[in-house]
Amino acid sequence: xxxxxxxxDCDPGQDDAIAILLALASEEEIxxxxxxxxxxxxxxxLTTSNACRICELxxxxxxxxFAGASQPLFRKLVTAEWIHGNSGLDGxxxxxPSMPLQAGHAVDFIIDTCLAAEDKSITIxxxxxxxxxxxxxxxxxxxxxxxxxxxxxxxxxxELGNTTPAAEFNIYVDPHAAxxxxxxxxxxxxxxxxxxxxxxxxxxxxxxxxxLNSPVGEVCGGMLDYFNRxxxxxYGFDGGPLHDPCVIAYLIDPELFKGRRVHLDIETAxxxxxxxxxxxxxxxxEKEPNAYICDDxxxxxxxxxxxxxxxxxxx
Numbered sequence: 001x002x003x004x005x006x007x008x009d010c011d012p013g014q015d016d017a018i019a020i021l022l023a024l025a026s027e028e029e030i031x032x033x034x035x036x037x038x039x040x041x042x043x044x045x046l047t048t049s050n051a052c053r054i055c056e057l058x059x060x061x062x063x064x065x066f067a068g069a070s071q072p073l074f075r076k077l078v079t080a081e082w083i084h085g086n087s088g089l090d091g092x093x094x095x096x097p098s099m100p101l102q103a104g105h106a107v108d109f110i111i112d113t114c115l116a117a118e119d120k121s122i123t124i125x126x127x128x129x130x131x132x133x134x135x136x137x138x139x140x141x142x143x144x145x146x147x148x149x150x151x152x153x154x155x156x157x158x159e160l161g162n163t164t165p166a167a168e169f170n171i172y173v174d175p176h177a178a179x180x181x182x183x184x185x186x187x188x189x190x191x192x193x194x195x196x197x198x199x200x201x202x203x204x205x206x207x208x209x210x211x212l213n214s215p216v217g218e219v220c221g222g223m224l225d226y227f228n229r230x231x232x233x234x235y236g237f238d239g240g241p242l243h244d245p246c247v248i249a250y251l252i253d254p255e256l257f258k259g260r261r262v263h264l265d266i267e268t269a270x271x272x273x274x275x276x277x278x279x280x281x282x283x284x285x286e287k288e289p290n291a292y293i294c295d296d297x298x299x300x301x302x303x304x305x306x307x308x309x310x311x312x313x314x315x
Contacts, residue, residue, distance in 0.1 A: 004123040004148070004251050005031045007110060009068070010244070011040030011128030012050035013084055014091070014227040018220060018306075019127055019244035020054045022252075024063070025309040029252045033113055033122075034064035036106035040128035040173055041080045042088035044070040047128070050089050052097035057219055058313050061099035068106025069131040072174035080169060083230045091226030092219050110136040114143035122146050123251065126181070127153045127244040129170055134177035137184050147186045151251065153244050154178065155192040155266075155277030157293060167275030168193050171266060175275040179266040182291065190264070191246040192277065194295040195257065199246055200239040201228055205303050209310065216313045242306075249302055250294065252309075256301050259294035263287035 008023055010016040023030050035055070037048040048067045055063045071077050084090060102109070110132060114122050124147060126133050133150065136143060154170035161167040171178045182188055201209075201224050210221035228240030250257050263285065267276040279293055 003029055003031055005033055005117065005121055006123045006125060006251070007033050007036060007113060009036045009038060009106070009124060009126040009128065009132050010051065011038050011042070011047040012054060013041040013047070013088055013128070013244070014223040015242050015244040016041070016127055017050065017054045017089060017092070017223060018242060019248050020051065021058055021216060021313060022245050022248040022306060022309055024055070024058045024060055025312045026248070026252050030248070032063065034066060034109055036066045036068050036109060036132050038068045038106070038128050038132050039070045039077050039079070040170065041084045043077070043079060044068070046088045048101065049097055050087070052099050052101065053089065053092070053094040056097050056099055057094060057215060064102050066102045066104055066106040066109040069135060072129060072131055073134060073176045075174065078173050083227070085226060089223060091222040091224070093222060094219065106132045107135045107139060111140045111143055114146040115140070117146050119145045120148045123148050124150045125152065125247050126150065127247050129174040130177040130181045131174045134180035137180060144184055144186060149187040149189060150181060151189040151247050153191045153196065153247050155190055157192050157194050157277060157279045157281060157295065159193040159197060161276070162193060164275070166267070166273040168277070171277055172275035175266055175268045179268055182264060182266060188291045189250065190277070190291055190293045191243070191250065192293060192295070195297050196241045196243040196246050198297055198299055199242045199302055200237055201242055202239040206239065208307050212311050214311070214314060216310055220310065245306060246297065249305060253305065256298045256305070257294045258296040259292055261289035261292050263289050264291040264293065
């Protein structure tokens with residue numbers, strides 16, 4: 001499997017934070033070109049400082065971090081402090097970052113990086129609302145041939161939504177952006193709630209992270225103690241789901257996941273079902289598939305890889 005040259009677009013968020021750590025711990029599979037931040041789980045100023053905090057935790061203040069869109073394309077911003085806490089990383093207890101933020105805008109970084117690359121060589125991973133990626137595609141559509149694939153966390157196919165009965169949070173926050181990205185014609189892979197709700201941080205799995213006896217293990221333990229409480233209370237789960245790290249794990253070892261190619265569309269008109277990800281799972285409409293959607297994973301393999309990779313970070 002070839003190494004991916006990756007732009008990670010995120011809105012940290014505890015699960016985004018662990019996705020960043022997993023990417024940083026996986027240099028044999030992932031060349032992290034930069035991190036772009038977007039408003040989502042919390043406002044932009046916090047998602048940006050949180051990305052810096054996590055890179056400093058990993059001993060990687062050299063990572064390029066670019067702040068991006070502070071609002072969705074057309075809708076009012078919806079945030080999720082009731083899940084992530086007011087900081088977005090409640091439970092982490094990390095100091096304010098000191099690493100420099102890059103001067104440019106995230107959208108321009110995405111464009112410039114793609115234009116300078118070979119065709120089909122850049123992987124973009126939106127694990128928050130897709131505003132930055134959509135803006136880049138609309139501003140400079142000539143980047144499309146440069147993109148190998150877009151692998152995102154978002155949506156719900158056979159599951160109900162987690163923000164409205166019809167919609168998952170990332171898609172709901174900016175459904176118009178998600179539709180722009182989907183309709184761009186780039187290879188599109190989606191990790192919906194159907195798969196991420198299987199990646200549960202049970203007490204046993206959480207203890208293995210705490211037992212790393214490292215700053216990363218301590219921070220992950222604190223973050224997930226806080227993060228788990230919401231889904232365990234709402235759904236009766238045995239732990240909280242690690243949504244965003246599924247994207248990075250797929251890039252490292254796609255054999256951990258199962259899915260199928262289907263035709264996907266995203267609702268942008270109806271307030272009742274805004275942000276719904278409608279997948280023709282059974283090919284009823286006989287339309288050309290435009291997305292690969294994962295709906296299952298090797299849970300033990302996923303957590304085994306995650307724990308071993310995070311153990312590499314000794315900073």
